[in-house]
Amino acid sequence: MKQVLEFEKPVLKLRDEIDELKRKQASKPSPAIAIEISKLEARLIELQKDINSNLNPWQRVQIARHTQRPFMLDYVKLICSEFVELHGDRHIGDDNAMPAGFAMWGDKRVLVVGHQKGRDTKENLLRNFGSAHPEGYRKAMRLMRLADKFQIPIVTLIDTPGAFPGIGAEERNIAEAIAYNLREMMLLKTPIIAVVIGEGGSGGALGIGIADRVLLMENAYYSVISPEGCAAILWKHREHAPEAASALKLSAQDLKQLGIIDGIVPEPLGGAHHDHLEAATNLKQAVLDALAELESLPHDQLLDQRYQKFRKFGEFTEG
Amino acid sequence: MGFFKKRSVDDLGEKKRDMPEGLWTKCPSCAESLYESALARNQRVCANCGHHFTQSAPERIAALCDEGSFEELDAKLDSVNALGFKGYLDKVKAYQEKTGLGEAVVTGRGNIEGQPVLLAVMDFRFLGASMGSVVGEKITRAIETATKERKPVIVFSASGGARMHEGILSLMQMAKTSGALARHSEAGLGYISVLTHPTTGGVTASYATLGDVILAEPKCMIGFAGPRVVKETTHADLPPGFQTAEFMMEHGLVDLIVQRKDMRSTLAKLIGYMSKTKVAA
Numbered sequence: 001m002k003q004v005l006e007f008e009k010p011v012l013k014l015r016d017e018i019d020e021l022k023r024k025q026a027s028k029p030s031p032a033i034a035i036e037i038s039k040l041e042a043r044l045i046e047l048q049k050d051i052n053s054n055l056n057p058w059q060r061v062q063i064a065r066h067t068q069r070p071f072m073l074d075y076v077k078l079i080c081s082e083f084v085e086l087h088g089d090r091h092i093g094d095d096n097a098m099p100a101g102f103a104m105w106g107d108k109r110v111l112v113v114g115h116q117k118g119r120d121t122k123e124n125l126l127r128n129f130g131s132a133h134p135e136g137y138r139k140a141m142r143l144m145r146l147a148d149k150f151q152i153p154i155v156t157l158i159d160t161p162g163a164f165p166g167i168g169a170e171e172r173n174i175a176e177a178i179a180y181n182l183r184e185m186m187l188l189k190t191p192i193i194a195v196v197i198g199e200g201g202s203g204g205a206l207g208i209g210i211a212d213r214v215l216l217m218e219n220a221y222y223s224v225i226s227p228e229g230c231a232a233i234l235w236k237h238r239e240h241a242p243e244a245a246s247a248l249k250l251s252a253q254d255l256k257q258l259g260i261i262d263g264i265v266p267e268p269l270g271g272a273h274h275d276h277l278e279a280a281t282n283l284k285q286a287v288l289d290a291l292a293e294l295e296s297l298p299h300d301q302l303l304d305q306r307y308q309k310f311r312k313f314g315e316f317t318e319g
Numbered sequence: 320m321g322f323f324k325k326r327s328v329d330d331l332g333e334k335k336r337d338m339p340e341g342l343w344t345k346c347p348s349c350a351e352s353l354y355e356s357a358l359a360r361n362q363r364v365c366a367n368c369g370h371h372f373t374q375s376a377p378e379r380i381a382a383l384c385d386e387g388s389f390e391e392l393d394a395k396l397d398s399v400n401a402l403g404f405k406g407y408l409d410k411v412k413a414y415q416e417k418t419g420l421g422e423a424v425v426t427g428r429g430n431i432e433g434q435p436v437l438l439a440v441m442d443f444r445f446l447g448a449s450m451g452s453v454v455g456e457k458i459t460r461a462i463e464t465a466t467k468e469r470k471p472v473i474v475f476s477a478s479g480g481a482r483m484h485e486g487i488l489s490l491m492q493m494a495k496t497s498g499a500l501a502r503h504s505e506a507g508l509g510y511i512s513v514l515t516h517p518t519t520g521g522v523t524a525s526y527a528t529l530g531d532v533i534l535a536e537p538k539c540m541i542g543f544a545g546p547r548v549v550k551e552t553t554h555a556d557l558p559p560g561f562q563t564a565e566f567m568m569e570h571g572l573v574d575l576i577v578q579r580k581d582m583r584s585t586l587a588k589l590i591g592y593m594s595k596t597k598v599a600a
Binding site for chain 1: 393395396397398399401402404405451452453455456459481483485486487488489490491492493494495497498499500501502504505520521523524525526527528529542543544548549552553555557558561562567570571572
């Protein structure tokens with residue numbers, strides 16, 4: 001079933017009206033209906049622009065989680081002319097929440113790795129709702145090392161509510177799997193571009209998020225804790241998630257202002273779920289632009305800039 | 320991850336420790352009543368059953384370092400309210416008054432049995448030793464100083480996780496500290512991580528599990544997600560001893576469980592192996 005967000009209902013209603021008129025027009029054309037259609041279409045754009053410019057952080061979180069939003073493999077399909085998926089961490093197993101493989105991004109050879117969510121129950125069972133186990137992070141590191149070996153740039157597409165907080169994940173040291181990536185990604189001698197395409201959920205996001213350029217899709221979010229989790233702790237109830245979403249400064253604009261991210265990838269009007277192709281086209285270009293900036297940098301400079309980029313994060317006084 | 324426990328600080332803070340009238344403390348493990356002064360002399364370990372009480376950073380440093388050798392660094396770093404989180408700085412201030420500390424970690428140079436190290440000790444009493452900008456910065460600076468001075472670094476962790484009042488800035492402290500450890504390791508220097516009760520969330524998922532050697536205090540809780548979260552997610556009964564030091568050692572995360580009374584000598588021994596030339600004592 002198609003997911004409908006509360007604040008998008010007026011848009012969908014207007015769309016239905018337009019579709020209805022178009023059907024009428026098709027069966028019995030009339031100039032009056034044609035005029036009406038163009039009027040309503042203009043109104044639709046205005047309405048979408050209006051909603052879009054007034055989105056609050058909580059509404060953006062809902063868009064970031066929309067089930068019709070393009071997921072990692074949707075982007076790969078739309079952007080890459082070739083994708084050779086590679087599996088497994090060589091120790092325990094393969095994690096379907098974290099696909100990875102070599103790909104042609106435009107005319108560039110890259111390694112793509114990211115979180116993959118599912119649209120229905122069956123897919124979500126396979127993808128574990130985009131929450132990776134330790135094996136996912138270890139597979140990612142194995143393949144990123146391979147990319148490093150052949151001087152292939154790395155593109156990570158982040159979309160996770162968080163790393164999986166399960167018994168097996170704890171037993172196989174999920175925390176260490178993430179920590180290890182944080183340290184080792186600092187040392188990979190190849191350009192890394194990380195893009196949060198949907199949910200940037202805490203350590204699970206950061207575990208493939210150490211990069212030379214960190215971008216966010218316009219309606220994606222990146223946060224230390226989910227708004228619901230924060231609300232449950234500080235407001236004592238998950239119902240306060242909208243307030244928590246504002247307080248956490250997790251939206252693309254806020255993160256840009258805080259200097260955490262390097263750029264915002266524009267989404268089609270209303271959000272990426274309205275037009276996958278346009279979203280993918282914008283993402284493709286943003287990554288190509290970032291790659292062009294990084295490709296010519298000598299390794300020591302690349303690594304130094306990467307270190308300094310994360311080194312500077314934090315605000316404090318020194319009396 | 321901001322896995323705070325609502326009750327944690329009060330549970331382990333002065334209130335309980337000081338009752339009644341600061342003379343006696345009841346051991347939560349064996350229920351023995353312990354003289355507060357005797358408990359302090361015994362490094363806050365129950366003489367009856369060996370239960371390790373929470374130790375403050377100053378107590379720990381005093382027990383670990385050669386007398387008079389500890390020189391604190393960056394004591395004046397103070398938190399700011401970068402996100403404008405309601406009531407945040409009042410909270411920090413309250414914990415500063417309560418603990419006498421500036422923040423949730425104390426860092427500095429010190430000697431352990433004559434061997435110079437950089438030391439960082441987290442204090443769980445301070446806002447659940449959550450990691451915000453100041454904690455991340457102090458630990459990063461300690462690691463960077465160790466790299467520059469070609470010394471080993473030792474971090475005693477205890478934490479509820481990343482500090483959510485500083486949002487994404489807290490998350491980025493994981494990247495910052497891990498980056499500093501990457502450089503320290505590349506320089507051929509040693510890092511010992513000591514896990515104490517409880518070490519969870521973003522601290523576990525960054526420097527705490529990156530030790531060349533990882534030690535843990537007996538029975539301390541170590542985890543990524545808190546047990547409540549794991550239980551709610553999996554709808555399953557947790558295995559016995561789940562997320563204890565002993566459990567984590569069985570699952571290959573922890574090198575060695577060390578009693579508090581043996582911590583100083585164990586660290587000294589290990590540091591001896593973490594240089595290119597081992598000098599016979």
